[in-house]
Amino acid sequence: GAVVSQHPSWVICKSGTSVKIECRSLDFQATTMFWYRQFPKQSLMLMATSNEGSKATYEQGVEKDKFLINHASLTLSTLTVTSAHPEDSSFYICSARHPTGGYTEAFFGQGTRLTVV
Amino acid sequence: DAKTTQPPSMDCAEGRAANLPCNHSTISGNEYVYWYRQIHSQGPQYIIHGLKNNETNEMASLIITEDRKSSTLILPHATLRDTAVYYCIVKTSGTYKYIFGTGTRLKVLA
Numbered sequence: 020g021a022v023v024s025q026h027p028s029w030v031i032c033k034s035g036t037s038v039k040i041e042c043r044s045l046d047f048q049a050t051t052m053f054w055y056r057q058f059p060k061q062s063l064m065l066m067a068t069s070n071e072g073s074k075a076t077y078e079q080g081v082e083k084d085k086f087l088i089n090h091a092s093l094t095l096s097t098l099t100v101t102s103a104h105p106e107d108s109s110f111y112i113c114s115a116r117h118p119t120g121g122y123t124e125a126f127f128g129q130g131t132r133l134t135v136v
Numbered sequence: 137d138a139k140t141t142q143p144p145s146m147d148c149a150e151g152r153a154a155n156l157p158c159n160h161s162t163i164s165g166n167e168y169v170y171w172y173r174q175i176h177s178q179g180p181q182y183i184i185h186g187l188k189n190n191e192t193n194e195m196a197s198l199i200i201t202e203d204r205k206s207s208t209l210i211l212p213h214a215t216l217r218d219t220a221v222y223y224c225i226v227k228t229s230g231t232y233k234y235i236f237g238t239g240t241r242l243k244v245l246a
Contacts, residue, residue: 127179
């Protein structure tokens, strides 16, 4: 299967600062990636769709100015949480679509745990 | 995409088969059933998927009822490492934007 990697795996930041999370497709080019957020004991909630070379599409209720998504290359999408607050502490997960028709499933990264103090 | 319903939790003895049910009564003809699992603090891991025929791979078997309104994921010999939250997702083959339900928290007991 295809490999999607996130960096960092965990990060602690101070309230009011911004933090960037990277999502990379290691062995394939991904024109589309997806970002999810997961609070403790809850399911994954889709935040946005990241499209290479164009603006991200955000789900209803997700603040696009707070969660900046950039998909500048075919193997990298970044999520920047701006002016982070403790309520932004969560597990952030990305996934990517493999471009060939042989894969109909999305591939997920290992997740990034963000703690805002 | 069709909605799915799963029991919130299940226990299974180590070495026994774990049978995880999923209801998807509103599934449409071009929608597949996908199963993923999420081990604590990791990203979801693909397990198996199917359209209408039963499927088997090295991880699990997927049994889909004839009317396709429900399915069962079978882990034939559960181990402690199979303890995870299992998600059943219904989607078309061209959809990669997943809507996750609450899943089933499977605990494999020694």
